[in-house]
Amino acid sequence: MTSTSSLPPLESAYQDFLQSYPSYLDTRSLDDLRQGEYARLDAAGQVYLDYTGGGLYAETQLRQHIELLRQHVFGNPHSTSPASDLSTRLVEQARQAVLRFFNAAPDEYAAIFTANASSALKLVGESFPFGPGDHYLLTFDNHNSVNGIREFARAHGAEITYIPVQLPDMRIDEECLQGFLNLAMPGGSNLFAFPAQSNFSGVQHPLEWIARAQEQDWMVMLDAAAFAPTNRLDLGRWQPDFVPLSFYKMFGYPTGVGCLLARRAALEKLHRPWFAGGTITVASVQGDKYYLAPGEAAFEEGTVNYLNLPAVEIGLNHLGTIGLELIHERVRCLTGWLLEHLLDLRHANGQALIRLYGPTSIERRGGTLTLNFFESSGRAIDHRRIEALANQANISLRTGCFCNPGAGEIALGISQPELAACFTRSNDRLTLDDFRLCIDGKSSGAVRISLGLASNFADVYRFLQFAEGLL
Ligand SMILES: Cc1ncc(COP(=O)(O)O)c(C=O)c1O
Numbered sequence: 251m252t253s254t255s256s257l258p259p260l261e262s263a264y265q266d267f268l269q270s271y272p273s274y275l276d277t278r279s280l281d282d283l284r285q286g287e288y289a290r291l292d293a294a295g296q297v298y299l300d301y302t303g304g305g306l307y308a309e310t311q312l313r314q315h316i317e318l319l320r321q322h323v324f325g326n327p328h329s330t331s332p333a334s335d336l337s338t339r340l341v342e343q344a345r346q347a348v349l350r351f352f353n354a355a356p357d358e359y360a361a362i363f364t365a366n367a368s369s370a371l372k373l374v375g376e377s378f379p380f381g382p383g384d385h386y387l388l389t390f391d392n393h394n395s396v397n398g399i400r401e402f403a404r405a406h407g408a409e410i411t412y413i414p415v416q417l418p419d420m421r422i423d424e425e426c427l428q429g430f431l432n433l434a435m436p437g438g439s440n441l442f443a444f445p446a447q448s449n450f451s452g453v454q455h456p457l458e459w460i461a462r463a464q465e466q467d468w469m470v471m472l473d474a475a476a477f478a479p480t481n482r483l484d485l486g487r488w489q490p491d492f493v494p495l496s497f498y499k500m501f502g503y504p505t506g507v508g509c510l511l512a513r514r515a516a517l518e519k520l521h522r523p524w525f526a527g528g529t530i531t532v533a534s535v536q537g538d539k540y541y542l543a544p545g546e547a548a549f550e551e552g553t554v555n556y557l558n559l560p561a562v563e564i565g566l567n568h569l570g571t572i573g574l575e576l577i578h579e580r581v582r583c584l585t586g587w588l589l590e591h592l593l594d595l596r597h598a599n600g601q602a603l604i605r606l607y608g609p610t611s612i613e614r615r616g617g618t619l620t621l622n623f624f625e626s627s628g629r630a631i632d633h634r635r636i637e638a639l640a641n642q643a644n645i646s647l648r649t650g651c652f653c654n655p656g657a658g659e660i661a662l663g664i665s666q667p668e669l670a671a672c673f674t675r676s677n678d679r680l681t682l683d684d685f686r687l688c689i690d691g692k693s694s695g696a697v698r699i700s701l702g703l704a705s706n707f708a709d710v711y712r713f714l715q716f717a718e719g720l721l
Contacts, residue, residue, distance in 0.1 A: 271583035301702025307502030354485035368395035370494035370510035375399035377520035382407035390656030434467040446477035450657035451608030452618035491516035501565035504558040581617035597626035607661035617701035
């Protein structure tokens with residue numbers, strides 16, 4: 251279908267959608283949930299399309315958490331008082347809930363609480379025993395907090411290699427991957443990092459890579475921050491060494507708490523570069539010595555977020571009650587419909603309205619779509635203009651490069667020589683505006699829409715209407 255005409259009305263578009271995606275009807279309980287628990291979205295007339303940026307919380311999550319805080323006296327968990335003991339118990343309960351949620355055996359995996367996924371990644375980066383000849387291998391498609399680990403690798407003399415993604419799907423060629431896996435230093439400290447789901451293109455990279463890389467002397471870090479909100483990560487089946495997560499992306503509340511799921515055997519290979527309150531059994535000033543606490547405690551610095559951690563268990567229970575499979579199916583259906591219809595939109599002269607960066611079908615991808623809009627002349631519409639228009643339409647989406655510059659550079663066709671020229675021209679600092687001038691004529695970013703647990707058909711319909719309005 252080539253379309254310059256307007257969409258059918260919402261109700262008939264919905265019926266057409268159900269014809270193509272009948273399994274959506276099995277997820278109707280999420281419509282009820284939206285009306286009750288997420289009523290603020292419709293009350294405010296908001297179309298929320300930034301679930302990869304942050305998930306949304308249900309009202310009961312807030313109520314249950316506030317009730318807990320109102321009923322009890324919580325103290326700093328570092329002692330044995332009744333107030334402290336209660337905090338300790340609920341923190342440990344939250345830890346067990348995290349392990350259960352990911353089907354991680356407690357004797358195999360530790361759940362280390364952090365401030366967010368980035369802090370979890372930093373814990374691995376600063377403690378990984380990189381040395382000369384070792385290797386840090388990572389995909390172009392990675393969040394900056396994974397990219398940043400290269401600076402620890404570099405500082406310790408390790409090699410750093412990026413694996414490019416291929417256009418148009420933005421996946422990695424499997425045969426090409428083998429060549430990169432061959433780079434491991436035998437018996438060395440080699441780390442391979444990739445996202446289970448791209449926060450740029452929505453691509454789901456194969457989890458089969460985990461065991462394959464481990465067999466070839468790599469420790470594997472699977473960034474699950476963008477994957478976990480709408481997909482089941484079963485650590486009974488897939489056993490990466492490190493998995494960073496942010497809980498607000500999964501269930502919206504609380505912010506400020508994340509986690510590093512780490513294989514206990516992998517943790518033993520890490521060397522913490524310092525110690526802090528909470529991470530030691532004993533430290534002495536005059537003795538000039540310290541002894542790290544065992545397991546997760548050695549990695550949890552200072553006082554854990556003991557008032558918010560019980561809300562993590564509440565959030566996990568919330569997702570568990572709904573069922574991740576149901577959320578996954580709903581997002582799959584909505585994404586499929588949106589993809590088909592967005593790709594169909596054309597100006598009267600036949601010029602496509604959008605260019606999608608990533609897979610055009612719903613196979614092996616999640617509900618994150620990144621694209622740019624084009625005028626009938628073929629000129630790209632600046633993503634900042636799209637954002638301003640979306641804001642006016644009460645649509646929350648994300649624009650820019652989403653902290654994933656590698657995927658962005660490939661998607662937008664910005665080459666290494668162009669980037670090298672920009673970076674030598676600058677002095678100490680390069681602002682985003684300097685950078686835009688430097689890659690003159692090319693888009694420096696794109697528009698991202700992402701779906702999640704409270705998304706419904708009306709949301710994607712309204713976005714399509716918005717897009718059509720740009721024709
Ligand atoms: C794939 C991925 N990894 C890591 C992060 C970092 O998460 P945080 O900002 O919560 O530390 C994000 C955030 O968007 C992400 O999408």
